[in-house]
Amino acid sequence: SQIMSRGLPKQKPIEGVKQVIVVASGKGGVGKSTTAVNLALALAANDSSKAVGLLDVDVYGPSIPKMMNLKGNPELSQSNLMRPLLNYGIACMSMGFLVEETAPLVWRGLMVMSAIEKLLRQVDWGQLDYLVVDMPPGTGDVQLSVSQNIPISGAVIVSTPQDIALMDAHKGAEMFRKVHVPVLGLVQNMSVFQCPKCKHKTHIFGADGARRLARTLDLDILGDIPLHLNIREASDTGQPIVFSQPESDERCKLT
Numbered sequence: 521s522q523i524m525s526r527g528l529p530k531q532k533p534i535e536g537v538k539q540v541i542v543v544a545s546g547k548g549g550v551g552k553s554t555t556a557v558n559l560a561l562a563l564a565a566n567d568s569s570k571a572v573g574l575l576d577v578d579v580y581g582p583s584i585p586k587m588m589n590l591k592g593n594p595e596l597s598q599s600n601l602m603r604p605l606l607n608y609g610i611a612c613m614s615m616g617f618l619v620e621e622t623a624p625l626v627w628r629g630l631m632v633m634s635a636i637e638k639l640l641r642q643v644d645w646g647q648l649d650y651l652v653v654d655m656p657p658g659t660g661d662v663q664l665s666v667s668q669n670i671p672i673s674g675a676v677i678v679s680t681p682q683d684i685a686l687m688d689a690h691k692g693a694e695m696f697r698k699v700h701v702p703v704l705g706l707v708q709n710m711s712v713f714q715c716p717k718c719k720h721k722t723h724i725f726g727a728d729g730a731r732r733l734a735r736t737l738d739l740d741i742l743g744d745i746p747l748h749l750n751i752r753e754a755s756d757t758g759q760p761i762v763f764s765q766p767e768s769d770e771r772c773k774l775t
């Protein structure tokens with residue numbers, strides 16, 4: 521906490537990047553990466569003049585390669601920076617491009633930090649209006665060091681309506697406040713499942729927990745996303761829902 525209050529180390533912008541938006545969650549598996557991917561695609565779809573990038577700093581469980589249907593090693597630029605891989609018009613960088621898909625990362629903290637440093641500083645993004653950063657879940661060293669190393673325009677926090685997820689989302693929001701990163705709001709994911717046969721709606725993880733948390737923390741709800749087969753399939757086939765079904769009711773309704 522001393523380090524936090526001293527505000528060290530100094531923040532330095534990522535070269536060529538105007539706005540950084542981080543997507544975070546307290547717990548894993550709540551839809552953080554799904555939100556990050558679809559947010560990037562939605563920002564690009566919303567205004568075709570905007571250049572959008574996606575940086576996956578979830579080094580232990582990188583999902584971006586699969587979700588964006590990308591594979592392979594980044595080329596190096598003349599100044600020895602890694603060139604992002606491109607799909608759906610989004611420039612992407614992920615630890616998943618640098619290590620074998622099935623290789624376990626048995627890394628000590630320092631190695632994780634040097635990998636993060638590489639992902640933050642050694643990528644040739646060109647000019648980007650928005651860089652969406654898929655954070656690892658939780659409030660550990662990586663989240664802190666990303667928040668302290670680069671200027672962040674805002675954080676989007678993803679949670680299911682389940683108490684245990686909300687508790688951790690609450691901690692995440694507090695962490696960003698401590699390091700002076702504006703929290704843009706909460707995305708409530710998997711709030712309702714509608715049976716495709718009988719149309720009955722079930723609130724598998726609860727109905728509006730994230731809405732309650734948003735009220736407690738005085739934050740906006742940016743979107744409310746149902747649990748839907750199409751979203752899962754879209755992720756798994758690397759054709760994100762915003763891209764594959766832009767008019768679907770099930771797509772991320774981020775405002």
Ligand code: ADP
Nearest residue numbers: 548549550551552553554746747748751752755
């Ligand atoms: P996190 O990044 O929080 O670990 P992911 O975005 O990887 O979570 O999502 C976890 C799994 O749940 C993925 O397989 C994803 O496709 C699926 N998923 C996420 N949100 C939804 C949703 N609203 N409906 C259906 N499946 C979802």
